[in-house]
Every structure is written in structure tokens, then in C-alpha cells.
Amino acid sequence: MGFARACSVALVGVEGVVIEVQADLEPGVAAFTLVGLPDKSLSESRDRVRAAVVNSGAEWPQKKLTVGLSPASVPKSGSGFDLAVACAVLAAAERLDPKALTDIVMIGELGLDGHVRPVRGILPSVLAAAEAGCRQVVVPESAAAEAALVPGVSGLGVRSLRQLIAVLNDEPVPDEDPAPYSLSTTGPLGAPGLATLGTGLGGPGNRAAKDLADVVGQHTARLAMEVAAAGGHHVLWTGPPGAGKTMLAERMPAIMPPLTRVESLEVTAVHSIAGILPPGKPLVDTPPYCAPHHSATMQSLVGGGHGVARPGAVSLAHRGLLFLDEAPEFSGHALDSLRQPLESGHVVIARSAGVVRLPAKFLMMLAANPCPCGRRGSGPGAGCECPTAAVRRYQARLSGPLLDRVDLRVEVRPVTRAELAGTGIPGESTATVAARVLAARERAAARLAHTPWRTNSDVPGHEMRTQWPPAPGAMHKAEAGLETGRLTARGLDRVLRVAWTVADLTGHDRPDEQDVALALQLRTGIPQGVPLTLGARP
Numbered sequence: 001m002g003f004a005r006a007c008s009v010a011l012v013g014v015e016g017v018v019i020e021v022q023a024d025l026e027p028g029v030a031a032f033t034l035v036g037l038p039d040k041s042l043s044e045s046r047d048r049v050r051a052a053v054v055n056s057g058a059e060w061p062q063k064k065l066t067v068g069l070s071p072a073s074v075p076k077s078g079s080g081f082d083l084a085v086a087c088a089v090l091a092a093a094e095r096l097d098p099k100a101l102t103d104i105v106m107i108g109e110l111g112l113d114g115h116v117r118p119v120r121g122i123l124p125s126v127l128a129a130a131e132a133g134c135r136q137v138v139v140p141e142s143a144a145a146e147a148a149l150v151p152g153v154s155g156l157g158v159r160s161l162r163q164l165i166a167v168l169n170d171e172p173v174p175d176e177d178p179a180p181y182s183l184s185t186t187g188p189l190g191a192p193g194l195a196t197l198g199t200g201l202g203g204p205g206n207r208a209a210k211d212l213a214d215v216v217g218q219h220t221a222r223l224a225m226e227v228a229a230a231g232g233h234h235v236l237w238t239g240p241p242g243a244g245k246t247m248l249a250e251r252m253p254a255i256m257p258p259l260t261r262v263e264s265l266e267v268t269a270v271h272s273i274a275g276i277l278p279p280g281k282p283l284v285d286t287p288p289y290c291a292p293h294h295s296a297t298m299q300s301l302v303g304g305g306h307g308v309a310r311p312g313a314v315s316l317a318h319r320g321l322l323f324l325d326e327a328p329e330f331s332g333h334a335l336d337s338l339r340q341p342l343e344s345g346h347v348v349i350a351r352s353a354g355v356v357r358l359p360a361k362f363l364m365m366l367a368a369n370p371c372p373c374g375r376r377g378s379g380p381g382a383g384c385e386c387p388t389a390a391v392r393r394y395q396a397r398l399s400g401p402l403l404d405r406v407d408l409r410v411e412v413r414p415v416t417r418a419e420l421a422g423t424g425i426p427g428e429s430t431a432t433v434a435a436r437v438l439a440a441r442e443r444a445a446a447r448l449a450h451t452p453w454r455t456n457s458d459v460p461g462h463e464m465r466t467q468w469p470p471a472p473g474a475m476h477k478a479e480a481g482l483e484t485g486r487l488t489a490r491g492l493d494r495v496l497r498v499a500w501t502v503a504d505l506t507g508h509d510r511p512d513e514q515d516v517a518l519a520l521q522l523r524t525g526i527p528q529g530v531p532l533t534l535g536a537r538p
Helices: 045-055 082-092 122-131 141-147 161-168 204-208 219-231 245-255 261-274 298-302 332-336 339-344 388-395 417-421 430-447 461-467 476-484 489-506 513-524
Strands: 002-012 015-026 031-035 064-070 104-106 136-140 154-158 235-238 321-324 346-351 354-359 363-368 408-411
Touching: 002 082, 002 122, 015 082, 015 122, 031 045, 045 082, 064 082, 082 104, 082 161, 104 122, 122 136, 122 141, 122 261, 136 141, 141 154, 154 161, 219 235, 219 245, 219 363, 219 408, 219 430, 219 489, 219 513, 235 245, 245 321, 245 363, 245 430, 261 354, 298 332, 339 346, 408 513, 430 489, 461 489, 476 489, 476 513, 489 513
Parallel strands: 002 104, 031 064, 104 136, 136 154, 235 363, 235 408, 321 363
Antiparallel strands: 002 015, 015 064, 346 354
């Protein structure tokens, strides 16, 4: 008879629960039973662990073996329990000292040859271990840098089960070759190209090479882009193909402020669970960019899947940009599913296995053509033949409740011949615009220092109206829009938030009448008699 225990972590969304892996050996016919709500991949660990132990030079106990995962009420999935199961079994068989496993959390998948392979969710697993009071973790060597991001936790990266057995027995550690297709030599989780598969996620290096100065013309669109980045406001571009909507969106993350340490850990945890952390870069420190194809389903946008829900595009774009190109081509149900996370900053997914809460605080950018053919309003020679009814149906694919949550709605006009020839005023570079955006963010952060909010778009309407009102009479035109039905109550609050962002960009202590008028024009597209500029005004 032998008994031993080890620890691992089960993930539910981006939150982890420390699991006690108990191994019990009894006399009887050799068998291996795994209990505690394991899923299919975890149930298969019986064969993986047995082969890994034997191929690591240890003897497999020929007794009745029961492995329990406690608490049993928590659903458990994935192959990250392999390492803890193997060590608990070896300790129960007296191949390891059970005391050596005390307060050590083990995370990793075992190959049949005994190599330790990376798994998803190393960072949130180590964070959960730290919160539970554990100060030592064992992870795959390729994920050691990710585990090291958590302060106060000592991480050990191992290449194989043989190395871990030697460490726990205080023996010389054998040298091992890296596992084939390890994370350090290929893409995330050993799958080349997985980082960009189906998510539209681009690396920081790709974005840095795209400068805002490359965009020709589009003064109004660039203005709206700067306001959106400074205040975290959602944007809708409407214009013909080739006008530059996608170019603007691709350059948006570069003008957004860099992530803080806390934000970086949040984003990295989500990307770790999704298995798309770039190799050699365990910490995501730049705003992510996610651009799903318009054929994306509702589950791929908000998250879901069989069993335990996985992060969707809204969570992969957390603290960054979600760009929906050809927005009217998306499913109406998929688009309307964004309404709740746009308001709350998180998404709650209910499944039979439990409820998962995932972060989803993102800046949304929509791009749409004016009509099905895309040439409407491009000039007398454009040749648009779309019937009025077809145009109305096409534009109605973006529902009113969704558009009411979009702060800035900008028409992107076709580029003129003079602009292409470079005879006009050249556009500003990314560095110039990013500096102004950062200064505006810092001004807003100072104003909101003793509140739970960081950007103007975060502040609830009631709080904005009562604690930070604009100059007297500044909201007259916007309130008139509410009376005529052009603005909803939510729309009026969003105009005030945008006006505060404009004031932060222009250095005003509070929004004046022209700040509000510019915010109103950027939302409705109706000229308000103010210059479309953030510079000095008459």
C-alpha cells in the first residue's frame, strides 16, 4: 500500500484552481483508474504517463492504481496534469520521496519518450499557484520565461521527466536533448504558424513597419483615429474600396499607448490560454491587433467551444484593437453578440460544464462599404447601379443598437489625384501622433487618478455629467439632437466622453462648445461649423 500527492492547476477561463493529484496503490490486479471529472485528453494521460515513466528508466508499479483529482467538482481538461500524475505515482511507489513534492505545483504534458512538452495557460496557472500560497512551480523548459513573469514564485524548467526525477532525488541532473518541435524552435505549442491561424493577430514587428505617414490624405479619418486612440472610442469607417480603411486600422495599434505591467499580464494570460504567445516573447507589451474574417461565427468572436470555453476574438483583442473589415458581411447574430462586451468590458459564457468569465476590454473598429458594389458616392463616373432598396438593406446589416455604441462614424472619401501625387500637405508620422495620444491619455489618467477608470470611454455617463461637466452651454447642440431623436441618451453620454478626449488632446481644462461640436460632428457626420482640427481655433 502506498499513497502520495502532488499539485497541478485546472483553468476555468483565465482563472486557475490548484488541484491536488492523489495517487493510491493497493494490492490487486494491475489497473490504472483516473477519477475527478477529467475530460478526454486528461483521461488519455494514463497511457502517456505509463509510457513516459517506463521510457525514463523508472519502474511502473504493477498494482491497482487509483489517481484522484481533488476537488472533484471542478471540471479538468488538457494534458497539463501529466507531470503531477507521474510524480504522484512514483512517490506512491516509493521511487520518489513524497515529502519532496510538498508545495510544488507541476504543469506540463509528457510525451511517450518522457520529454516534457509545453501546454496552454502557463502564466494564469502560475498566477493561481502564487495566489494559493505555492512558491515553487515546475514547468516545461520552453515555458520557464513565461512562469518567471510571476513575482515571488521560483520556477524550474525541465526538459524531461528523467531530469525532474533527478532533481527531486537530489541526484546529478542528466543532460537531455530538447523535445522535437519545442516552443523555442517553432511556433506556439510546437505548431508553426499557429500564432496567426484564424485570428488575424499580428506581431509587434509587423505593425512597427507600417507608419501612419504612408496613408495618403484622409484628414478627417486620421483625426478620428487619433481621438479614438486617445480616449478608447469605437470607430466606424464607411467608404469605397481602396480608400485606405484597412491601412488606417493596421496602423492604429502603433499609436495606442504601450500596455502597463498589469495590462501586459492580463493580455499575456489570455494569449497563453489560447496558445498563441509568440516564441521567444513571453510577455505581450504592445496592444494586440485582431482582425477576424467576416465568415467568423458568433462563438469565434465572443468565445466558446465544446466543454470548457476558449477565448474568442473579443478576448484576444483585450486591451487592443478588434478590427472587423467588411462589417456588413458578418453574421447579424455575431455582430449583435458584441453589444454586451462593448458595454461591460468582459464576456460571460455559460456552458453545461460551468460559467466562464473572460476579459474583453477592446477598442472596436468597423469598416464598411457604402453599398453592395462599394462605388456609391465615389463620383459621377463610379458607375454604382445598386437600387436604393438594396443599399438600405445592406446598411441595415449593422443594427441600430450596435451602431449606438460606436462613438465615431467617419466617411472615408476616395483619394484624389493631387493627394496621390504628393502635392498636398504630407501626413504626420506614427511617432508624432502617438506622442499626442500618450499626452492626452496621461492628462485623462491624472484627472481620473482616484477613480476605477483610466480612459474617458470607461467613465459612466452619470459620473461624467455630474463630476466632470463641460463648460456652461457647451452641450446645447448635442442636447438639441437628443430632443429631435437624432441622439439617444447613450449617444449623448458618448458625445460628452468624446468631447473630453478632444479637450485632452487640445489641452483644455474642460470641453468648450467647439470641443462638443467636433465630437458631435464625428459621431453624426453632420457639419457643425467647426474646423476639423485639434490645433488652435479662432
